[in-house]
Amino acid sequence: MTSSTPRRTVLAAALAAAAGTAAVPAAPASAAPASAAPATTLIRDGAGALPTGVAPGLVDNHFWTSYTDWRCGSSDGTRAVAGRRPGLVIATPAGRLDYADPHTGTTSTWEYASWTSPVHTSTVPATEVIASWNADTPPGTWIQIELRGTYNDASATPWFVMGRWAAGDGDIKRTSVDDQSDGRSSIWTDTFSVDDTTSGLRLDAYQLRLTLYRTPGTDRTPTVWRLGAMASDIPDRFTVPASAPGLARELAVPRYSQNTHVGQYPEYDNGGEAWCSPTSSQMIVEYWGRRPSAEELAWVNPAFADPQVCHAARFTFDHQYEGCGNWPFNAAYAATYPDMNAVVTRLRSLTELETLIRAGIPAITSQSFRKEELTGAGYGTSGHLMTVIGFTADGDVIANDPASPSNEAVRRIYNRREWENIWLRTKRYDANGKVRSGTGGVCYIFWPVKPAPTQRRVLQSLGLL
Incomplete structure (x- = not known):
């Protein structure tokens, strides 16, 4: 498991009995942009193309x-x-x-x-x-x-x-x-x-x-x-149709492992073993040329490597959820850096994700799977965040997976069909054969306030600008 606390997605609720009425808390009375990192690109379907063949109305x-x-x-x-x-x-x-x-x-x-x-x-x-x-x-x-x-x-x-x-x-x-x-x-x-x-x-x-x-x-x-x-309104589905590869490109995104922080600052969800979300967020923050200052990191034990990951965990931590996996809190954290925008959304297909990568915008995706469902991962999870940084010439997914033993091991290549299905489905079977939830394409997207023209067009096509 990559998180000590399973991510309490709404899809889990859809599979459970309807919740009873509970009290609603009272309302109050009255109540300088960095360009994308260098990358090698082979584009098969046109540099300026926007997504096609994507399911509408979701x-x-x-x-x-x-x-x-x-x-x-x-x-x-x-x-x-x-x-x-x-x-x-x-x-x-x-x-x-x-x-x-x-x-x-x-x-x-x-x-x-x-x-x-x-x-x-x-x-x-x-x-x-x-x-x-x-x-x-x-x-x-x-x-x-x-x-x-x-x-x-x-x-x-x-x-x-x-x-x-x-x-x-x-x-x-x-x-x-x-x-x-x-x-x-x-x-x-x-x-x-x-x-x-x-x-x-x-x-x-x-x-x-x-x-x-x-x-x-x-x-x-x-x-x-x-x-x-x-x-x-994502329909219930255990599988999604396979998409055709359309892009080969890899973005130069920093690599951080959550597991190098195991046991550090256990007050934040028991330590680094549960920090997939803030570790992923920090990778993308730094891809865009932002990072905490030495003064902001002064509270971190100087013996700890990559103190900015500890910083991200502390400042995404949700004290009710008791974890760092609150999706909007991670987006809000990224936007505390100068001139950054950040949102939580859903993408409707791997084609849309390819369009972002083509424009130089990586994405943080949420997925859950059994060990045998994602070849090469080496683990199963009820909820895990990783950073998609590109696609191979064969269309397979290149991900910075924070659930790796070291920073050097973070870059992974995952089978396109397997990865596509575990990310976009809304239902799955766990190791005991019970029906569990999937996130249906949830991801975080961060970008500068002044994106490049191609980036702006893609973000507009997704309704984010």
């Missing part, structure tokens, strides 16, 4: 990022700021809130302001929604992200908390919120999920609400640059 991405976006919706004490990277900040606080941090036992008073997005009608009536955000939270500030939706029978969900987040951990402990359900849908760590997908119930539309908090009496403020979500 994924809808929508994000608020522009000055105009931030001026829409409903504001209670927030203000849109213009500039090269428009954002949302506190203008005049709307009120105060006493927040009892469940992970410290401390209650503190915070000023807050909020912003509620316009209603977004998804192009995909959805069974699942995953939010993403990119923000700066100076010391003494934090943010909360919530979602409220409308079902296809015109009924509405309550406001669900999708995350309480800060870049640091000195003010609050960043956290997901368990036990949220309206009896029809539930929040599973970081994902909204319809409990019974066979019922025909779908989420047609949603709003997101941002609440920005700061220490009373200060002029500090979080700045949120990006807020949005991926809505999807």
